[in-house]
Amino acid sequence: MGGEVVSGGIGRSVPRPDGPEKASGAFRYAGDLRVPGMLHARTLRSPHPRARLGRIDAAAARRLPGVAAVVTAADVPGVATYGLIVADQPVFAATEVRYAGEPVAAVAAVDAATARRALAAIEVDYEPLRPSTDPEQVLAADAEALHPAGNLFREIDIRHGEPGVDGSVVVEDRYVVGMQDQAFLAPEAALVSPAADGGVDLRVATQWLHSDREQLAACLGIPENLVRLTLAGVGGAFGGREDVTLQIHGALLARVTGAPVRIAYDRVESFLGHPHRHPARMWFRHTATADGELVSVQANVVLDGGAYASSSPAVLANAVTHAAGPYRVSHARLRGVAVRTNNPPCGAMRGFGVPQVTIGHEAQMDRLADALGLDPVELRIRNAVRPGDVLPTGQVLGAPLPARELIQLVAARPLPPPPPAVDVTGLALPGGLPAAAEPSRVRRGVGYALAYKNLLFSEGMDDSSAARVRLDLTDDGTPRVRVHSACAEVGQGFVTIAGQIARTELGVEQVVLAPADTAVGSAGSTSASRQTWMSGGAVRGACVAVADRLLARVARAAELPAEVVEAPRRTLRIAAGQIVGVEAGLRIAIADALAEGPIEADYTFHHRRTTALDADGQGDPHVAFAGAAHRAVVDVDIDLGLVRVVSMALAQDCGTVLNPLSLRGQVEGGTAQGLGLALMEELVTVDGVVVNPTFHDYLLPTTADVPDLDFVAVTEPQPDAPYGVKGVGEAPTCTATPAIVAAIRAAVGRDLRRVPVRPQDLVDLPTRSDLPRSDLPTSPHLPTRSGVAPAGGASTA
């Protein structure tokens, strides 16, 4: 709105409203909640990746002093299974366990120690079965079904252009990506209270309150209106809180005992309790003309979904539809399967299927450049998609998507100085002090990656977000906006953005956010880069409706003509704290206009409709995309296989920037998570069992690992989004990993088909014999339900 601008509106680096409490330690996270008389719950989990489940004898546990209840599958009153897309996961295993860590029972007791003792007293008869842990084997004709619903979560086959058309230059290879964990810092927690009306109240750290409610109500066998959730403080999410974990267990125990129940995981249980990023095995074949024009791309992607579906079908769609990357290509065959194994379940994590394929297509683009004798940046510039291009799904790429500009921008950033010939501090070379690299044995490498990532939910889902906005007066007569949205604030900064939008639209400085809960309509999930667009759009729509009513009220009171009352924005506008009508000579304080009562409005925001994919993988599946390009510079100690990321530069397609400081935090955080996947983050399983479920063994990037980010934002507005925004959190996670791996390849001259890159991949160290050697099968093809991938039959560069 024009005129005087209220402070703290959109476009400013407004600080977080919850910041002071978070910095002082006063902010209450889900795990900090306590009520008098509450019980403490713990979960019993299967140690076996696959076993027939016999008798569960909890009699001894129930007899322990202080134990209030033990619940198992027999105590689930409603539907026995739950899930985000398909309800295929048992609340508790009933007849068979399908992954190591699957819940079998839960206990509530007077304190956590008693609850742990009770778990130890539960006797479970397991008959271990041979687990199926190789995702390339579970679709074989003679493979055993691991679940009544079979081993295939989804298969996608995208056919674009003509089959069999090739360029003269061919590169083909396989790539493997390990299992990354979200590793949000605050482990799962909830406080669950039984209610007098037979319902249940949960205060929980989650990404999607209304989805939790739907699944809870079904499994508890009670109507949704008796299941009430309020968001408790959330310490990070990154996709890992999109699935239900402890919610149903806690609610069952609260209803059985009639007492409030605190249910919380520690780090080990957090690693076992939520789905992870899908490990991927991928085959790619790229062909180009001799002068570097991409002709065809073939890809075959196998995602290991683990024991239960979670969001595997949607993750696969993302992976396959993005498999060719942001490049113009006339002919493509992009196939993929998401399969069930006895590995831990996998689901949503930042990037949602796109980081895996970006690792593959960007490695291929570098190899293609090498085969062509072209600079990798130049090859990307020549082939980058432009708005109006037809993507492999048949979708016409909308504007803006400045792919070419992004790679040019990032390539133009100044490079860091060369590695020091003498390391004075011992900190400037790979490994830092403890590793003490010999400077003459350090090699420098530079690598690039370009990607695009879809925004919002895809494939025809009519996704929406609701918000309620009320404009009233405080006790001292100051105007105040109250925003009510069920959007889960997980750290991303929606609470800041919502206030900025309300101030901008209503010209009122004081904005309060009601607790996010199920008393208001669904805001959808805090995922898919969607909340600034979707819930920001809902808050804006509700604010506009409130403003319209306020202006109409003022027009009526001023006895302006009826056409002004009906369309007051033509004549009146809101400035800072005032309603102004220049032609009408009117200027009235908002506080005065509110004297006759508050104004409230609801609004539900929908994005444009998309379509499902047809049998040939054709459609208009994605609402929009955001692009990103990273350049990584690394130093590698070629004796020890240690890598230091010297610098990272990022150019990103951000749309309109609502809060520069928040934007910067998102892209830096996304870059760091991509760095983690490149170099250190992997949940390692042996025969389906996670062997490193602690922060001691699952390594996360620290201040010693993550360099400062040289960041350039491209801010062309997205036409169909509120204010022209784009989601910004995911795209940089997709490009950081392949850029770093490309830089390592450039430094050491190895192919490096496996991510994360480990020291033994760089210096040929022997690998522990009990761990998977490399996960790199010798066959160039990946199996699908309908056979093997199309034959390549061409030379490999």
Add this chain to the structure above:
Amino acid sequence: MTAVAPDGFAAGPTGTGETAGTDGEATGTDGGATGAGGGANGGDGGEAGVGGGETGADGNESYRLNVDGFLRTVNGARLGDSLLTVLRDTLGVTAVKDACEQGRCGACSVLLDGRLAASCTVLAADADGTRVVTVAGLGGAGLARAVRAMFLAEGAVQCGFCTPGFVVAVTDLLTRHPDADEEEIREALAGNICRCTGYGRILAAVRAVQAERSLLRSGDAHSSGQTQRPPDGGPDGG
């Protein structure tokens, strides 16, 4: 490399007294015991934790802790409980965060007689006689206040779960070493994990505190005034 037993689960019950001697498979993957065991016995996680909790399996003596300047009586805690457990679960000091219980993430950082420590790696009973200072006890003035203010102004807080530990660690660093250079800052804070920010804004906040303090020292040695950055005066982050 691993702190857990080869099957990934059996380490669970070995750490704390109350589950010592129970069958590993029966407790399944209940990780709480793993964490508490590691926490009570030092930063090396499960390996160091084996058997450590037995000393206080049923020990239940009363003792006192000086927490943020208040003498607090601890009743009902086990002698094997970590300082983190006693602070959070016995004394209700939830400003100290619990994220790994292995001394690996710094979320539970406190000062013990002015020395930085991960409270999950310290036995609470051993802290008897020391001054325990949490983020809540750092005070609303001076360096800690500047650190908190700059964390907000520079965008160093997102989910905020690491923030209390970081505020303690940064305050400790700049107390001991106000002019720490880039590499010294990075090395000093490498024990604190942040999963949201990628550290860029945290390091910017540290540099901003240094710049402000340096200005204060050189600008007017006699002045006691503050040059606090206004809350809305954050830099253009883009």
